Amino acid sequence: MTADDQKRAAGEAAAALVQPGMVVGLGTGSTAAWFVKALAARGLKDIVGVPTSVATADLATGLGLKIKQLDEVSTIDLTVDGADEVGPALSLIKGGGGALLREKLVWENSRRCVVIADAAKRVAMLGKFALPIEVVGFGHKSTMARICDVLAEFDIGMAPRLRSRDGAPVKTDSGNLIYDAACGRIEEPAALAAALKSVTGVVDHGLFLDLADMALVGTPDGVVTLEP
Numbered sequence: 001m002t003a004d005d006q007k008r009a010a011g012e013a014a015a016a017l018v019q020p021g022m023v024v025g026l027g028t029g030s031t032a033a034w035f036v037k038a039l040a041a042r043g044l045k046d047i048v049g050v051p052t053s054v055a056t057a058d059l060a061t062g063l064g065l066k067i068k069q070l071d072e073v074s075t076i077d078l079t080v081d082g083a084d085e086v087g088p089a090l091s092l093i094k095g096g097g098g099a100l101l102r103e104k105l106v107w108e109n110s111r112r113c114v115v116i117a118d119a120a121k122r123v124a125m126l127g128k129f130a131l132p133i134e135v136v137g138f139g140h141k142s143t144m145a146r147i148c149d150v151l152a153e154f155d156i157g158m159a160p161r162l163r164s165r166d167g168a169p170v171k172t173d174s175g176n177l178i179y180d181a182a183c184g185r186i187e188e189p190a191a192l193a194a195a196l197k198s199v200t201g202v203v204d205h206g207l208f209l210d211l212a213d214m215a216l217v218g219t220p221d222g223v224v225t226l227e228p
Helices: 003-015 030-042 054-062 100-108 140-153 189-197
Strands: 023-026 048-051 078-081 113-118 131-135 177-181 202-205 214-219 222-226
Touching (some): 003 113, 030 054, 100 131, 140 189
């Protein structure tokens, strides 16, 4: 199976978890897109999707799914989303697709969260994938300097890079900027997460800790279920 085959298998396995009448958080990214497609194919008319990005909302509505925004629902029964890294105890790095803030808001308002991924996303320690850090645009360079101070406390010496495309800074759906920090190894993810969140100007970061209830990982031998 190719990586795309594995993503599709994981997405289809997650879609099978959705029950009639559920409110479902819809993740962002290539793996989550397979879930949205598989969910639409099930033809459950009374489910409601809560998208984590404009791109996901467009995909869902184009496939005939009913969607609502986060503030329009009281709770979310199940959220399914991808990840850039899946580490020990289902610790995650997310945000490669730029939707980390909205993803985390949806995750934290969900009764159950399932992460889907291909086998290459499993790691023994988080950090090889650059950690996305979402910041407000005003004074973002000074914010980046204070982020560097935090990273230095965790022996991470490389300065984060402002995410750009075609020479212009990438803006999130919420109008913020993203710095990507090449950490290499994150030995204390909980401590780093707290320290980064304490920096004024940092909106959020891509460390998703103690949020995933289950992982469905596509492998060459089929979909494997992982729990924290």
